[in-house]
Amino acid sequence: MSLELSVDEHPLLDLGALVTTFPQPLGERPSSAELLARLSLAAEAPLARSEEVRAQVRDLFRHGGYKPTGRGKPASEYLVKAVGAGKLGPINLAVDACNVVSLHSGLPISVVDLDRVEGALRVGLAPADAEYVFNASGQTIKLGGLLCLFDGAGPCANGVKDSQRTKTHPASTRTLSLVWGTRAQAGRTAAAVEWYRELLAAEGAEVEVLLSGGA
Numbered sequence: 001m002s003l004e005l006s007v008d009e010h011p012l013l014d015l016g017a018l019v020t021t022f023p024q025p026l027g028e029r030p031s032s033a034e035l036l037a038r039l040s041l042a043a044e045a046p047l048a049r050s051e052e053v054r055a056q057v058r059d060l061f062r063h064g065g066y067k068p069t070g071r072g073k074p075a076s077e078y079l080v081k082a083v084g085a086g087k088l089g090p091i092n093l094a095v096d097a098c099n100v101v102s103l104h105s106g107l108p109i110s111v112v113d114l115d116r117v118e119g120a121l122r123v124g125l126a127p128a129d130a131e132y133v134f135n136a137s138g139q140t141i142k143l144g145g146l147l148c149l150f151d152g153a154g155p156c157a158n159g160v161k162d163s164q165r166t167k168t169h170p171a172s173t174r175t176l177s178l179v180w181g182t183r184a185q186a187g188r189t190a191a192a193v194e195w196y197r198e199l200l201a202a203e204g205a206e207v208e209v210l211l212s213g214g215a
Contacts, residue, residue, distance in 0.1 A: 002084075002208065003019050003114070003121070003176065003208075004120065005122070005123065005210055005211070006122045006171075007122070007124075007125060007211075008124035010063070010124075010125075010147070012059065012063050013017075013060065013061070013168050013182070013188045014181040014183045014188075014212055015048070015178060015181065015189070015211050016177075016179030016189045016192060016193035016196075017177065017178065017179070017209070017210035018134075018177045018179075018193060018196060018197060018208065018210065019047075019114070019175070019207070020094065020174070020175045020205050020207050020208075021175070021198035022093065022173050022175075022204075022205050023204050023206075024167055024207065025170060025171045025173055026081065026092040026093055026170055026171070026172045026173070027169075027170025027171065028170075029074050029092075029093050029203075030092075031097070032153065032203060034071050034169040034202075035097060035100060035199060036090055036096060037070065038100040038160065039051070039088060039099060039100055039103065039116060040083065041080070041083055041084055041095065043063075043104070043197075045104035047195065048104065048106075049080065049103070049104060049105065049106035050117065053107070053188070053189075054074075054076075054077060056109065057076065057106065057107065057159070057181045057182055057196075058073075060116050060147070060182040060184075061146060061147065061159065063075060063085075064125040064126075064146060065128075065145030066145040066146040066194065071190065073161055073178075074108045074159050074163065074200045075102065075109070075159055076102045076103070076106050076107055076108045076109075076209060079099055083103060083138040088203060092170070092172070092198075093205075094110055094168050094172065094175045095188070095194065096110065097200050097203065098110075098196075101192055101196045101199065105179075105188060107181050107188065107189065107192055108179075108189075109159070109177055109179050109192075109196075110157035110158060110162050110178040111167075111175050111176070112157050112162060112167070112168075112175060113166055113169065113174070114169075114174045114176050115173075115174060116166040116208070117150025117152075117156060117176075118152040118153045119151055120151070121151055121176070122150045123147065123149055123151075123178070124147070124148070125148070126144060126145065126147075126155050126206075127144065127205070128144040130142075130144060130154070132155055132156070132164075132165065133165070134161040134162065135161075135164055137184030140144070141161050143155055143158065146158050146159075147159065147180065150179060151166070153165070155192060157178065159180035161176075172211060177196065179192050181213055187213075189212075189213025190212050190214050193211075194212070197209060
């Protein structure tokens with residue numbers, strides 16, 4: 001049975017969504033050398049990041065009143081900086097594939113463990129007072145006006161920092177990925193989703209595309 005995901009109306013959002021089932025828990029299924037080799041700014045890829053894409057993603061996040069700057073910048077920008085500085089190593093297959101596509105497409109991507117979410121799933125703007133813990137040390141991010149994934153317990157992922165509550169871990173076997181694309185870049189979300197699907201399938205995972213972009 002397909003996962004149900006509702007998406008609030010938004011004039012700029014072009015969302016991609018994939019459900020991935022891995023043949024083994026992530027802790028037992030390391031990423032291939034071929035996948036990890038793509039975590040390089042110089043690696044060949046079907047999509048190329050650009051300053052135009054960076055600016056348009058910021059416009060997408062800014063639309064609801066969120067300020068996508070400094071420590072609150074889109075995750076795709078963080079990846080470029082981390083990879084360029086040699087500070088991004090393998091995490092797990094789900095996250096590594098996400099990082100490859102995000103790095104080269106310039107689009108932020110969220111990954112959540114579907115066994116850790118609660119109830120119905122929805123994408124929409126976070127209320128002004130919303131926040132959540134995003135890492136194991138208990139640091140929080142203020143979410144007001146930012147596009148987020150919500151489950152029955154509240155916001156749990158976005159294109160800046162995903163919630164610690166629903167992050168993948170060594171026992172994870174089923175994930176939801178969200179590609180936070182913008183309508184200002186026609187076709188980019190669809191291309192990113194297809195490449196993402198191909199990369200995961202090449203690693204032996206089963207992938208169901210819920211939303212392919214093109215909104």
